[in-house]
Amino acid sequence: MTTTLLRTAGELHARARTGRRAVVMTMGALHEGHATLIRTARRLAGREGEVVVTVFVNPLQFGAGEDLDRYPRTLDADVKLAEQSGADVVFAPAVDEVYPGGEPQVRITAGPMGERLEGSSRPGHFDGMLTVVAKLLHLTRPDVALYGQKDAQQLALIRRMVRDLNFGVEIVGVPTVREEDGLALSSRNRYLSPAERRTALALSRALFAGQDRHAAQEALRARAREVPATRARAEALSAIGESRAAADAHAVATAVPGGPAAVRAAARQVLDEAARLEPPLELDYLALVDPSDFTEIGDDFTGEAVLAVAARVGTTRLIDNIPLTFGTLGAAS
Numbered sequence: 001m002t003t004t005l006l007r008t009a010g011e012l013h014a015r016a017r018t019g020r021r022a023v024v025m026t027m028g029a030l031h032e033g034h035a036t037l038i039r040t041a042r043r044l045a046g047r048e049g050e051v052v053v054t055v056f057v058n059p060l061q062f063g064a065g066e067d068l069d070r071y072p073r074t075l076d077a078d079v080k081l082a083e084q085s086g087a088d089v090v091f092a093p094a095v096d097e098v099y100p101g102g103e104p105q106v107r108i109t110a111g112p113m114g115e116r117l118e119g120s121s122r123p124g125h126f127d128g129m130l131t132v133v134a135k136l137l138h139l140t141r142p143d144v145a146l147y148g149q150k151d152a153q154q155l156a157l158i159r160r161m162v163r164d165l166n167f168g169v170e171i172v173g174v175p176t177v178r179e180e181d182g183l184a185l186s187s188r189n190r191y192l193s194p195a196e197r198r199t200a201l202a203l204s205r206a207l208f209a210g211q212d213r214h215a216a217q218e219a220l221r222a223r224a225r226e227v228p229a230t231r232a233r234a235e236a237l238s239a240i241g242e243s244r245a246a247a248d249a250h251a252v253a254t255a256v257p258g259g260p261a262a263v264r265a266a267a268r269q270v271l272d273e274a275a276r277l278e279p280p281l282e283l284d285y286l287a288l289v290d291p292s293d294f295t296e297i298g299d300d301f302t303g304e305a306v307l308a309v310a311a312r313v314g315t316t317r318l319i320d321n322i323p324l325t326f327g328t329l330g331a332a333s
Helices: 009-013 032-045 075-085 125-140 152-164 187-191 194-224 231-239 243-254 259-274
Strands: 004-006 021-026 050-055 089-091 144-148 170-174 281-290 303-313 316-326
Touching: 009 125, 021 032, 021 125, 032 050, 032 075, 032 144, 032 170, 050 075, 050 125, 075 089, 125 152, 144 152, 152 170, 152 303, 187 316, 194 259, 194 281, 194 303, 194 316, 259 281, 259 303, 259 316
Parallel strands: 004 089, 021 050, 021 144, 050 089, 144 170
Antiparallel strands: 281 303, 303 316
């Protein structure tokens, strides 16, 4: 397969379409995470469909002092990786193709969800992101668009925009791709020195520590549900030698509620230790949130949640997250 490089929407619209068009939006500097998105798009589009990869460094989503000027631009390598991954087209428009009248006066506003976490740290970022996503959806006219779950808040906002504004496109989230040491793949990883990279590993270690604490809690609850979780029942089981079940039942009967709090604490411990490394990790936020609106969850929360972290190592800001599910086993008897 030979991938075609196009620069204008007119060129893209002139292409004959037979099957589904799947679009993967990127800012370039493609890596294996993007390749996974493109391969997934290829499967969804099918043999008769078409995969379009957009490469556009969007100036609207970079704030003052951020890395717009030094953001890596590697179009030749991007086209090669896109081709190897199954893309039919790389659409790499110039800024004046996307914003022909200069910066747009009318923009998409992310609303309250866009002011939390990443939005609080990077004011205006999500307004700029949603504006360019809306424009690229119009310019590429896909049936399905794919985004990485590493940018969980971005994905949630795109889904909300598509739903609220009746875009006729399916949005698919693709799981985060990690390097062998656990670091989430990012175009910004290349900025890290070897020492900075060692510190940066605390982001994924913190998430995994929270995940492990959550798994242990859920396993304890599952074990305890084999018997009523009461002190009297635990004492009765102990009397007949069922020490494992008794211990589990007693632990659940006497535990302080707050599974989410324990998950946060486990992750925070790793991040606190990383703050004492050289170079240190400078934490921006650690949050355990409801993915529908990115508000913090309470101890009685049930359902899907996202454990998210953002931090700076040296001059490089990194984000990561993992999904967790609370309360799927039902109430204890």
